[in-house]
Amino acid sequence: MKVKIHTLFQYLLETTDAAPEAIVGFSLSGSPKLGDYLEDLDPNQSLDWNNRDFRGLPELRDHVLEQAGLTGICARGDVLVTAGAAEANYLAIMQLLQPGDEIVIETPGWPQAEVLAKAIGAKITRVTRHETDGWHLPIDQIADVVTDQTKLIFLTNPNNPTGDLLNADEISQLVKIADRVGAWLLIDEVYAGLEWDGPRAPSVAGIYHKGITTGSVSKALGLQGLRTGWMICPDAEMIMDAVILRENSSEIMNIMGEVIAEIALRPARYATSMDKARKEGRANLSEMNAWVDAQDGLSWVSPRAGLIGLARLPDEIDSDAFARRLLADPYRTFLLPGSAYDQPNHIRLGVGGGAAVNLQDGLARLSQALRDWA
Numbered sequence: 561m562k563v564k565i566h567t568l569f570q571y572l573l574e575t576t577d578a579a580p581e582a583i584v585g586f587s588l589s590g591s592p593k594l595g596d597y598l599e600d601l602d603p604n605q606s607l608d609w610n611n612r613d614f615r616g617l618p619e620l621r622d623h624v625l626e627q628a629g630l631t632g633i634c635a636r637g638d639v640l641v642t643a644g645a646a647e648a649n650y651l652a653i654m655q656l657l658q659p660g661d662e663i664v665i666e667t668p669g670w671p672q673a674e675v676l677a678k679a680i681g682a683k684i685t686r687v688t689r690h691e692t693d694g695w696h697l698p699i700d701q702i703a704d705v706v707t708d709q710t711k712l713i714f715l716t717n718p719n720n721p722t723g724d725l726l727n728a729d730e731i732s733q734l735v736k737i738a739d740r741v742g743a744w745l746l747i748d749e750v751y752a753g754l755e756w757d758g759p760r761a762p763s764v765a766g767i768y769h770k771g772i773t774t775g776s777v778s779k780a781l782g783l784q785g786l787r788t789g790w791m792i793c794p795d796a797e798m799i800m801d802a803v804i805l806r807e808n809s810s811e812i813m814n815i816m817g818e819v820i821a822e823i824a825l826r827p828a829r830y831a832t833s834m835d836k837a838r839k840e841g842r843a844n845l846s847e848m849n850a851w852v853d854a855q856d857g858l859s860w861v862s863p864r865a866g867l868i869g870l871a872r873l874p875d876e877i878d879s880d881a882f883a884r885r886l887l888a889d890p891y892r893t894f895l896l897p898g899s900a901y902d903q904p905n906h907i908r909l910g911v912g913g914g915a916a917v918n919l920q921d922g923l924a925r926l927s928q929a930l931r932d933w934a
Contacts, residue, residue: 563679566671568900571883578887580894582922583913587868589754589782589837590914592824600823609812614803616641616790617818623825624790627753628773633766640791640799641818643810644784645750646672648774648791651802652746653712657682661711666697668721668870668901670748673714683709691872694861695722699730703737710743717761718751721901721908722870723863725755728762735768744798746772750779750789751866753834754841758864765792772798777821779867780837781830782912787814788821841867844911844919851923852909855930860909867912870903877933879907885933891925 565573610617621639625631642648649672657663659681665673667686677684685705689695702713713734717726726734731747738745747764752775764771776789793799823829845862852860857874873879879897886893898906913919 561679561681563675566675566900568671568896571896571900575887575894578894579892580887581892581918582925583894583910583917584919584922584926585868585895585908585910586913586917586919587910588779588784588912589867590840590912590916591782591784592833597820597823601819605815605819607815610815610818614807614812615639615799616813617822620818620822620825621790623822623827623830624775624792626827627825627830628749628763628766628775628792629760630763630766630792634792634794637796638765638792638794638799640802640806641813642789642791642802642806643787643814643817644778645748645774645776645789647806647810648776648789648802649673649714649746649748650676651805652744652772652774652791652793652798653677653714654680655798655801655805656712656744658711662707662709664702664705664710664713664743666715666719668695668719668903669714670716670720671901682711685710689719689722689724691861691870695719695724695870697724697726697730699733699737702734706737706741706743708741710741712744712746713738714746714748716748716750718749718755718863718865720748720751720866721868722861723751723866723868724861725758725864726761727758731761731764731767735764735771738770739768742770744770744772746774749773749775753780754838754867755865756842756845756863763792765794769794777824779912781824781833782837783821783824786817786821788817840914841911847919848909848911848923851927855927858930868908868910870898870901870906871909872906873898874930874934875905877930879904882929882933883907886926886929891929893922893925893929895926
């Protein structure tokens, strides 16, 4: 089995050294500084593993359940702390799928499941979200394509990268579809908590015995560098399978990631951080919506949740060529071309990062690049 590079990661690798002066498309909230946590850190903290539980710090796992609204519904033992949501997704997919198994994925969506499924030799069935439908997930199509051979349904909610949002009734429909054939239903919730239009949807791990919820502190809290995420699943065998696979890869967690994430998820601190993230996100989203409306030939479906969305370029502009031109002089601005999500006529716009990403300057440069291209 060889895992091949995806277009999204390929572009990021190729542009790492570009040193842009502005970013339009930042996908996480403004990142805190280490100094923000020093008062709560113990200078005598051992840098060995946590010496308490291979599944992660017990108090951290309790916080994970609380932020997901699963306290009293799922148990601490249902939570495995991982190296970000990416590792949680990896552990689940690699342990559940075998060659020839069927997996149902959404497009556009987070590409990780497709990359891994191809490497495994699984059969991939794609369900397409359409811009004309507001990028909404066509649940009736999922019902049509799921078969007795379907092992796993992989989705994101809020959707990455369009910002669409599934509600409680729709999650229940998906559970019924999966349960009909005994399929697992994994929903990646990295943007949960940043809803602009509607409440946070219930986590699938709390309503389905084969439901897997993954998430992390990376996006909403801006703590991507901690590499701390989680898997929540009420199936004890699934969690143990993930523990076993992780023992043969990363083995144990980064202790400082666990410790700082535990501090960040303490209820009072978490509430304050999320209020700040939502305030900054709403302000940037309002600015972005006004900017898009003012651009000739550019349009987008404003995200209902999360920090990113896809904007449609004028027909004559190739997104890959445009993104690379924007990165060069005189614009020096980074954005991700839509080809990273199989949407070549689009670009990814983001409203994260707070003031540090210099959004206003980036949008001004992007406007100029659109005019210059024409």
